[in-house]
Amino acid sequence: MAKAEFDVPELQEYVDVPEVEEGTMAHVKSFVVTKPEHNTDLGFPGELVEDWHDKALEKLDDLRGRYRSLQVFLDACVKCGSCTDKCQYFLSTKDPKNMPVGRQDLLRKVYRRYFTFAGKYFPKLVGAEDLTRETLDDWYNYYHQCSQCRRCSVFCPYGIDTAEISMAAREILDSIGYGQKYCNEIIAKVHKIGNNLGLPGPAIENTLEGLEEDMVDDFGVEVKFPLDVKGAEVLLVTPSADFFVEPHVDGLIGYGKVFHEAGISWTMSTTASEAGNFGMFIGSYENMRRVALRVREAALELGVKRIVFGECGHAWRVAYAFLNTLAGPFDFLDPDYPVPQHICEFTDDLIKEGRLNLDKSQNDDMVLTFHDSCNVARATRMGDKPGGQFEIPRNVIKAVCNNYVDMHQDTIGEKTFCCGGGGGLLTDDLMETRVNGAVPRMTALQNAMNEKGVTHMAAICAICKSQFTKVLPYFGMEMDQIVSVHQLVGNALILTTQKSEGDDEEQENDD
Amino acid sequence: MSFFFALLFILASLVFVVGLTLKIIQYAKTPVPLKIVTTPAPVTKSGVVLRMFREVVFFESLFKSTKWTWIFSWVFHMALLLVLIRHLRYFIEPDAVPAVVWTLIELVQPFGMYAGFGMVLGLVGLFLRRVLVDRVRYISAPSDYLMLLMLGFIGFSGLMMTFVVHTDIVAIKQFFTFNGGQLPADFPLIIHLSLVALLMLIFPFSKLLHVPGIFFSPTRNQVDNPREKRHIVPWAKALEEEQN
Ligand code: HEM
Ligand code: HEM
Numbered sequence: 001m002a003k004a005e006f007d008v009p010e011l012q013e014y015v016d017v018p019e020v021e022e023g024t025m026a027h028v029k030s031f032v033v034t035k036p037e038h039n040t041d042l043g044f045p046g047e048l049v050e051d052w053h054d055k056a057l058e059k060l061d062d063l064r065g066r067y068r069s070l071q072v073f074l075d076a077c078v079k080c081g082s083c084t085d086k087c088q089y090f091l092s093t094k095d096p097k098n099m100p101v102g103r104q105d106l107l108r109k110v111y112r113r114y115f116t117f118a119g120k121y122f123p124k125l126v127g128a129e130d131l132t133r134e135t136l137d138d139w140y141n142y143y144h145q146c147s148q149c150r151r152c153s154v155f156c157p158y159g160i161d162t163a164e165i166s167m168a169a170r171e172i173l174d175s176i177g178y179g180q181k182y183c184n185e186i187i188a189k190v191h192k193i194g195n196n197l198g199l200p201g202p203a204i205e206n207t208l209e210g211l212e213e214d215m216v217d218d219f220g221v222e223v224k225f226p227l228d229v230k231g232a233e234v235l236l237v238t239p240s241a242d243f244f245v246e247p248h249v250d251g252l253i254g255y256g257k258v259f260h261e262a263g264i265s266w267t268m269s270t271t272a273s274e275a276g277n278f279g280m281f282i283g284s285y286e287n288m289r290r291v292a293l294r295v296r297e298a299a300l301e302l303g304v305k306r307i308v309f310g311e312c313g314h315a316w317r318v319a320y321a322f323l324n325t326l327a328g329p330f331d332f333l334d335p336d337y338p339v340p341q342h343i344c345e346f347t348d349d350l351i352k353e354g355r356l357n358l359d360k361s362q363n364d365d366m367v368l369t370f371h372d373s374c375n376v377a378r379a380t381r382m383g384d385k386p387g388g389q390f391e392i393p394r395n396v397i398k399a400v401c402n403n404y405v406d407m408h409q410d411t412i413g414e415k416t417f418c419c420g421g422g423g424g425l426l427t428d429d430l431m432e433t434r435v436n437g438a439v440p441r442m443t444a445l446q447n448a449m450n451e452k453g454v455t456h457m458a459a460i461c462a463i464c465k466s467q468f469t470k471v472l473p474y475f476g477m478e479m480d481q482i483v484s485v486h487q488l489v490g491n492a493l494i495l496t497t498q499k500s501e502g503d504d505e506e507q508e509n510d511d
Numbered sequence: 512m513s514f515f516f517a518l519l520f521i522l523a524s525l526v527f528v529v530g531l532t533l534k535i536i537q538y539a540k541t542p543v544p545l546k547i548v549t550t551p552a553p554v555t556k557s558g559v560v561l562r563m564f565r566e567v568v569f570f571e572s573l574f575k576s577t578k579w580t581w582i583f584s585w586v587f588h589m590a591l592l593l594v595l596i597r598h599l600r601y602f603i604e605p606d607a608v609p610a611v612v613w614t615l616i617e618l619v620q621p622f623g624m625y626a627g628f629g630m631v632l633g634l635v636g637l638f639l640r641r642v643l644v645d646r647v648r649y650i651s652a653p654s655d656y657l658m659l660l661m662l663g664f665i666g667f668s669g670l671m672m673t674f675v676v677h678t679d680i681v682a683i684k685q686f687f688t689f690n691g692g693q694l695p696a697d698f699p700l701i702i703h704l705s706l707v708a709l710l711m712l713i714f715p716f717s718k719l720l721h722v723p724g725i726f727f728s729p730t731r732n733q734v735d736n737p738r739e740k741r742h743i744v745p746w747a748k749a750l751e752e753e754q755n
Contacts, residue, residue, distance in 0.1 A: 017646075019645055064541070066542060067541070067543070067544065068543045069543065069547060069728075072724045072728055075724055076720055076721045076724030076728070077718065078718045079718070080573070081580065081641075081647035081650065084647065096646065096649045096650075099649075099650070101650050102649065105650065117716045118713075118716045122654075124653070125653050125654050125657075127653075127654070150549060154572065154575070155573075156572060157566065157572050157573040157725070159729075159730035159731040160728070160730075161549065285544060285750070286750070289751075320738065321546045321547070322545055322737070324740075324741045325737070325742050325743055329741050338738045338739075377550070378549055379547070379550060381550055381552075385554075386550065386552060386735065387551040390551075414549075
């Protein structure tokens with residue numbers, strides 16, 4: 001068990017809807033930006049401005065004029081309560097401001113007070129409130145306890161999406177110089193260096209060379225991990241975590257093997273060495289666009305014909321749903337393929353075409369289940385049919401391993417629970433929120449382990465993988481129970497030239 | 512009294528129509544810069560029409576979420592619809608509309624009469640839920656209770672007229688079709704009409720904006736085709752041109 005400065009919730013058989021208990025998470029405050037340049041690099045004031053009150057209202061007014069979602073969502077809520085038991089953060093913290101509508105109301109009450117007739121003249125009647133320093137701090141604390149996972153929006157009769165509200169709130173906070181350290185520091189890094197982890201080009205090159213050597217040592221095959229290769233067919237854009245930590249890097253090895261076997265030339269790029277786009281988390285169109293444009297630049301620079309994204313949830317949302325808007329049109333790419341493609345779509349096609357030689361038994365040491373990442377599940381698609389985002393990753397997993405079972409129906413697919421660390425919360429200063437937010441997923445996993453003998457959970461999101469690696473031990477599980485989907489693919493994939501020599505070698509090395 | 516109600520209803524109608532129109536214009540004019548549809552979502556326009564139909568008529572998402580709220584809410588809304596269709600006969604002459612429409616209005620009459628009970632029942636359920644479930648109580652402002660009470664009393668006073676103390680429908684119809692009738696001075700009718708006027712007055716300023724809102728909700732009404740078709744709004748386009 002990891003040590004914690006807070007009470008780690010104990011997993012029960014079910015996640016019961018708790019009675020509300022006000023203020024249980026009011027003390028959780030993600031670190032605020034301390035170095036002004038982390039704000040100014042993003043185009044925001046370096047620190048909280050003096051006239052924040054008026055500036056915040058101005059920004060709110062500006063945003064509701066530019067985003068229909070915000071305007072309609074602020075107006076339309078009837079407080080029916082449908083969303084109140086849907087958020088993973090509420091379910092285990094009991095804090096009513098972590099209920100989707102409770103979270104939204106922090107902004108809505110201010111909107112009503114200053115921008116609606118009823119709120120201006122009858123504030124008490126309609127629950128409208130002045131914007132005070134207290135409310136501002138509530139915004140900061142609670143909008144940074146929302147992983148923007150959109151689970152609530154599935155259940156709202158009007159599709160009100162708390163993610164939209166929390167993005168708007170974060171943009172307002174940024175616009176008055178009250179930004180969150182974690183997100184803003186990372187975005188500043190992407191703008192400067194090219195990826196979230198701040199890995200410079202040579203470091204990436206080093207890692208990739210190392211991987212190539214490992215391939216030769218392990219399989220006797222020259223599997224390449226190309227970087228900045230002009231004229232390659234495919235540009236692979238993947239989260240930078242794939243370059244250096246387990247289990248992410250095993251996923252990267254998987255991609256490499258797949259490309260190798262498919263015989264499709266590919267490359268990664270130092271310009272676009274990051275699939276993630278935290279611009280989305282802070283709701284800033286401008287920053288999101290700036291980050292997204294690197295992908296376009298890299299594709300043009302390298303003269304590729306296709307763009308494929310690696311395993312990352314919010315990155316896939318930005319890629320699938322926003323990239324064409326932010327950095328399109330992509331008419332210079334091969335029109336026969338969707339732009340961009342998900343690596344799972346790519347691999348799934350190859351499997352269907354029978355172009356990969358797979359030995360499922362290589363994964364026989366595991367009984368697998370799959371965690372649907374929230375952004376993939378509720379904000380994107382794979383393939384050409386609705387719901388392909390659920391089927392395609394499962395098809396891939398089932399094609400490469402013998403033992404697969406799903407977790408409880410209410411915790412997968414469009415109803416999937418967030419890992420607890422998405423949306424810009426993947427920072428140690430939010431550990432209490434993250435551990436609590438993981439409870440519904442951990443409960444479902446534990447049940448699957450007890451009832452169906454599940455040993456490992458696969459995911460296609462860098463944030464999910466990092467989050468689970470960190471929180472699994474809090475619940476008495478092992479951190480390596482979380483695996484990459486393409487790690488499984490990599491395990492099962494028999495490399496062509498490996499067959500002749502590899503077969504005997506395999507026998508010798510068998511343990 | 513008739514004079515007072517005439518004024519009140521002219522004012523209420525004006526506020527209702529103008530207010531609602533302005534809101535609809537505001538929603539329609541506000542851009543949607545990004546594709547944010549909640550997936551899995553239809554990939555064609557006709558698919559979206561179907562999805563919206565299921566949301567508006569069956570409250571599909573609410574059904575997925577909580578069966579109790581759904582039951583009360585759906586009974587309330589469907590009963591309300593029947594009641595409102597039945598009410599049309601107070602405002603239109605049979606020969607002013609196509610025969611089918613009138614037949615429909617006539618057809619609904621018996622159902623509409625009893626639908627009033629459904630409406631009140633649904634409202635009672637929703638009210639109890641608001642009072643009894645601590646999560647819903649926490650998010651409720653006074654206006655949320657009052658809205659239900661108001662609708663409840665409209666229904667109750669209407670039912671009183673229909674089943675207990677009948678009122679002079681012909682006179683009411685004459686009044687509302689500008690044929691110079693005097694409103695009967697019946698207590699339930701006064702309550703009924705005052706609250707209905709209030710309902711119309713607050714409509715554009717309250718959560719009743721969920722009615723136009725649902726049709727404008729981007730997470731429900733967008734087609735899921737961002738890769739196939741580039742989506743860009745004027746302000747985003749301007750930003751793009753400014754920076755390129
Ligand atoms: C397009 C037509 C409409 C649709 C699709 C619709 C849909 C909904 C839905 C899904 C809810 C949430 C569930 C609930 O709390 O009951 C709701 C609530 C509500 N609706 Fe509607 N509605 C429509 C028209 C109306 C109209 C015309 C009125 C009143 C004149 C109305 C009054 C209400 C009220 C008062 C609530 C809140 C109930 C509560 O407090 O729990 N609705 N509506
Ligand atoms: C100016 C508008 C309205 C007028 C003149 C009006 C008038 C009436 C009258 C005269 C009755 C009695 C019918 C009878 O004796 O058979 C009635 C019943 C009723 N009214 Fe209204 N009403 C109006 C608006 C509304 C609205 C907006 C609602 C709902 C929100 C409503 C709900 C009801 C209900 C539930 C009943 C009882 C069931 C029925 O007979 O349909 N009324 N109304």
